[in-house]
Amino acid sequence: xxxxxxxxxxxxxxxxxxxxxxxxxxxxxxxxxxxxxxxxxxxxxxxxxxxxxxxxxxxxxxxxxxxxxxxxxxxxxxxxxxxxxxxxxxxxxxxxxxxxxxxxxxxxxxxxxxxxxxxxxxxxxxxxxxxxxxxxxxxxxxxxxxxxxxxxxxxxxxxxxxxxxxxxxxxxxxxxxxxxxxxxxxxxxxxxxxxxxxxxxxxxxxxxxxxxxxxxxxxxxxxxxxxxxxxxxxxxxxxxxxxxxxxxxxxxxxxxxxxxxxxxxxxxxxxxxxxxxxxxxxxxxxxxxxxxxx
Amino acid sequence: xxxxxxxxxxxxxxxxxxxxxxxxxxxxxxxxxxxxxxxxxxxxxxxxxxxxxxxxxxxxxxxxxxxxxxxxxxxxxxxxxxxxxxxxxxxxxxxxxxxxxxxxxxxxxxxxxxxxxxxxxxxxxxxxxxxxxxxxxxxxxxxxxxxxxxxxxxxxxxxxxxxxxxxxxxxxxxxxxxxxxxxxxxxxxxxxxxxxxxxxxxxxxxxxxxxxxxxxxxxxxxxxxxxxxxxxxxxxxxxxxxxxxxxxxxxxxxxxxxxxxxxxxxxxxxxxxxxxxxxxxxxxxxxxxxxxxxxxxxxxxxxxxxxxxxxxxxxxxxxxxxxxxxxxxxxxxxxxxxxxxxxxxxxxxx
Numbered sequence: 001x002x003x004x005x006x007x008x009x010x011x012x013x014x015x016x017x018x019x020x021x022x023x024x025x026x027x028x029x030x031x032x033x034x035x036x037x038x039x040x041x042x043x044x045x046x047x048x049x050x051x052x053x054x055x056x057x058x059x060x061x062x063x064x065x066x067x068x069x070x071x072x073x074x075x076x077x078x079x080x081x082x083x084x085x086x087x088x089x090x091x092x093x094x095x096x097x098x099x100x101x102x103x104x105x106x107x108x109x110x111x112x113x114x115x116x117x118x119x120x121x122x123x124x125x126x127x128x129x130x131x132x133x134x135x136x137x138x139x140x141x142x143x144x145x146x147x148x149x150x151x152x153x154x155x156x157x158x159x160x161x162x163x164x165x166x167x168x169x170x171x172x173x174x175x176x177x178x179x180x181x182x183x184x185x186x187x188x189x190x191x192x193x194x195x196x197x198x199x200x201x202x203x204x205x206x207x208x209x210x211x212x213x214x215x216x217x218x219x220x221x222x223x224x225x226x227x228x229x230x231x232x233x234x235x236x237x238x239x240x241x242x243x244x245x246x247x248x249x250x251x252x253x254x255x256x257x258x259x260x261x262x263x264x265x266x267x268x269x270x271x272x273x274x275x276x277x278x279x280x281x282x283x284x285x286x287x288x289x290x291x292x293x294x
Numbered sequence: 295x296x297x298x299x300x301x302x303x304x305x306x307x308x309x310x311x312x313x314x315x316x317x318x319x320x321x322x323x324x325x326x327x328x329x330x331x332x333x334x335x336x337x338x339x340x341x342x343x344x345x346x347x348x349x350x351x352x353x354x355x356x357x358x359x360x361x362x363x364x365x366x367x368x369x370x371x372x373x374x375x376x377x378x379x380x381x382x383x384x385x386x387x388x389x390x391x392x393x394x395x396x397x398x399x400x401x402x403x404x405x406x407x408x409x410x411x412x413x414x415x416x417x418x419x420x421x422x423x424x425x426x427x428x429x430x431x432x433x434x435x436x437x438x439x440x441x442x443x444x445x446x447x448x449x450x451x452x453x454x455x456x457x458x459x460x461x462x463x464x465x466x467x468x469x470x471x472x473x474x475x476x477x478x479x480x481x482x483x484x485x486x487x488x489x490x491x492x493x494x495x496x497x498x499x500x501x502x503x504x505x506x507x508x509x510x511x512x513x514x515x516x517x518x519x520x521x522x523x524x525x526x527x528x529x530x531x532x533x534x535x536x537x538x539x540x541x542x543x544x545x546x547x548x549x550x551x552x553x554x555x556x557x558x559x560x561x562x563x564x565x566x567x568x569x570x571x572x573x574x575x576x577x578x579x580x581x582x583x584x585x586x587x588x589x590x591x592x593x594x595x596x597x598x599x600x601x602x603x604x605x606x607x608x609x610x611x612x613x614x615x616x617x618x619x620x621x622x623x624x625x626x627x628x629x630x631x632x633x634x635x636x637x638x639x640x641x642x643x644x
Contacts, residue, residue, distance in 0.1 A: 001439070035421055050621070079382045083616055086619075086620040087619070087620075090619075090623060092367075092368055092420055092421055093361070093564075094560075094561075094619050094623055096421055096424065097556060097557065097560055097615060097619060098615075098616055098619055098620075100369075100553045100556070100614075100615075101553075101557060101612040101613075101615035101616045101619070102612070103550070103551065103553065103559075104554075104608045104609070104611060104612030104615070105608075105609055105612035105613060105616070106433070107550075107605070107608060108605040108606065108607075108608035108609030108610075108612060109605070110605070110611060111605030111608070112602055112605035112606060112609065126317065139524075175465050195643070207410060222428070222432075222549070224427055225397055225428065226429075229422075229425060238540065264436070264439075265436075267432070267436060268432050268433050268436040271428070271432045271433055272429070272433065273430045274352065274425060274426070275411075275414050275426060275429045276430075277421055278414050278415075278417075278425065278426050279414045282422055287501035
C-alpha cells in the first residue's frame with residue numbers, strides 16, 4: 001500500500017510539471033489554432049539561458065530569473081512575428097511544419113552555442129525530501145507542482161475575467177468576428193506566444209534545477225503531447241487534470257509494468273495512452289467536440 | 295535550345311506518356327548514361343553521397359504518396375524505416391534469408407506495421423493523425439531498444455552485405471547500381487501511382503474528404519492503403535540503408551529524422567516526384583557541405599567547435615524549411631516550373 005501511495009504521490013508531483021508544459025501548448029492552441037511542437041525546445045533554450053546567466057555570467061538569482069523570462073518573451077515575439085504570422089491562412093501542414101522546423105533551429109542553436117553539454121544548476125530548492133505520513137516527496141517537485149497549480153488559477157482568472165484574456169478567447173473562436181468587434185487579432189497571437197514562452201521558461205528553470213540542464217529537457221515537450229490530447233486541446237483545466245493523471249499513470253506503470261517488460265516503460269506509456277485516447281475520445285476529457293470523425 | 299509553343303496530343307498514348315517530347319527522352323537517356331557511368335570515374339565518397347540520395351529518395355517518395363497525394367501527415371516515417379531495416383537485418387543474419395528476398399519482406403513487414411498504427415490514425419483528422427504517428431514512432435523505437443535478444447537493443451546489430459551471384463555488394467561502387475536501380479523502380483511506381491484509380495482516389499481524399507466519400511471512395515480503407523504504401527517505401531529504404539551501412543542501430547531512426555523527411559518533401563514541393571528528388575538532393579548536399587565546411591568554421595571560432603558539426607546542419611536546414619514555407623510554400627518544384635515558363639516565354643510575360 002505504501003508503495004502504491006508513494007508511486008501515486010510522486011506521479012502527482014511529476015504530473016504538475018507535465019501540466020505546466022501542457023499549459024503552454026494549450027495557450028497557443030487556444031489563441032492561434034496552432035499546435036506548437038517546439039514547446040519542449042523553448043523550455044530547453046530557457047533552461048540554457050538561465051544557466052548561462054546564473055553560472056557563466058554569475059548574475060544574482062532573481063536577476064537571472066527575470067532576464068530569462070525576458071529572453072523567453074522576446075523569443076516568443078520573434079517566433080510569432082517572423083515565422084508564424086506568415087502562416088495565417090496557410091494549410092495545417094505549413095503552420096505545423098514551421099513549429100517542427102523551429103525544433104531543429106532551436107536545437108541546432110543550443111548545440112552550437114553550448115555544445116549540448118550536461119550542466120548543473122546550483123541548488124536553490126532544498127534537496128532533502130519532505131515526509132508526508134509514510135511517503136516521501138521531493139521538495140523540488142513540490143515547488144513545481146505548486147507553481148503549476150498557481151499558474152493554472154492565474155490563467156483561469158485571466159481568461160475569464162480580464163479583457164485581454166476574453167479578447168484572446170474571441171480570437172481563437174473566430175478571427176473575422178473578433179476583428180469586427182475591434183480586437184487586434186495579431187496582438188492576441190503575439191500575446192499568446194509570449195505567455196506560452198514565459199510558461200515554458202518557468203518550466204525550464206524548474207526542471208533544469210531538478211534534472212540538470214541538457215538536451216533531454218526538450219523530450220518533456222514530447223511527453224506533454226499525450227497530456228494535451230487527454231485533457232482536450234482547448235481546455236486549461238483539462239491540461240492540469242490530464243497532466244496529473246498522466247503523471248500518476250506513468251509512475252504506476254514504472255512501478256508495476258517495468259519489472260515485467262524490463263525497464264523504461266514510462267517513456268512510452270504516455271504515448272500508448274495517447275493512441276487510446278485518440279481512438280476513444282479524440283477531443284479529450286474537456287475539449288470541445290469540434291473534431292470531425294469519419 | 296528550341297522549345298515548342300505548345301504540346302499537342304493527337305493520340306491517347308501521347309496524352310498518357312510521362313515523357314511527352316523527344317527532348318525529354320533525350321535528357322532522360324543522357325541522365326541514365328551519366329548515372330550508369332558515374333562509378334567509373336567518380337571517387338568513392340561521391341558515390342556514397344549518390345547512394346544516400348537514392349535511399350533517402352525512396353523513403354521521401356513514400357511520404358510523398360501519403361502527404362502529397364493523400365493529404366495525411368505522418369511523422370513516423372523514420373520508425374517505419376527502422377522496422378524495415380531491422381526486419382531485413384534479422385531475416386538475413388538470423389534466418390539466413392537472401393537479401394533479395396529480405397528486401398521485399400522488409401517492405402511488407404513495414405507496411406503491415408504501418409497499417410496497424412494507421413488504424414487509429416485513419417479514423418481521425420488533421421493534426422491528430424500527426425500525434426498518432428509520433429506515438430507510433432516512439433513505440434516502435436521503444437520496442438526495438440527493449441528486445442535485445444532480437445534486435446541487439448541500443449547497440450544495434452549487423453546487416454550482412456547482399457550477394458549477387460559470386461559478387462558481394464559491400465563497396466559503394468558495387469552497391470551503387472543496386473541502390474540506384476531500386477530507387478529508379480520505386481520512382482517509376484510512385485510517378486505512376488497518381489494515374490491509377492487508387493491514386494486518383496487519394497487525390498480526391500486530399501482535396502475534399504467529404505466530396506471523395508460521396509463519390510464512393512471508402513475513406514478509411516484508402517487511408518489505410520496510403521499508410522501501407524508509405525510504410526512499404528520506408529521499409530524498402532530502411533532495408534537498403536541497413537545493408538549499405540552494414541549495421542543497424544536505433545539512433546538513425548529518431549523523431550527528428552521523421553521531421554527531416556517531411557521537411558525534405560516541403561522544400562522540394564509536395565505532390566510531385568520531381569519535388570521529392572529536388573528536396574532530397576538539397577538536403578544531402580547541405581549535409582555534405584556542412585561536413586566539408588565545419589572544420590574550417592571550427593578553426594575560425596574555436597570556442598564553439600564542439601557543437602558545430604552536430605548543430606550547423608540542423609540549424610541551416612531548419613531555417614531553409616521555414617524560408618521555403620514562408621516564401622515558396624509550393625517548394626522548389628514550383629520555383630523550377632516558374633523558371634522554365636519564364637525561359638520559354640521570354641521576353642514576353644505570357
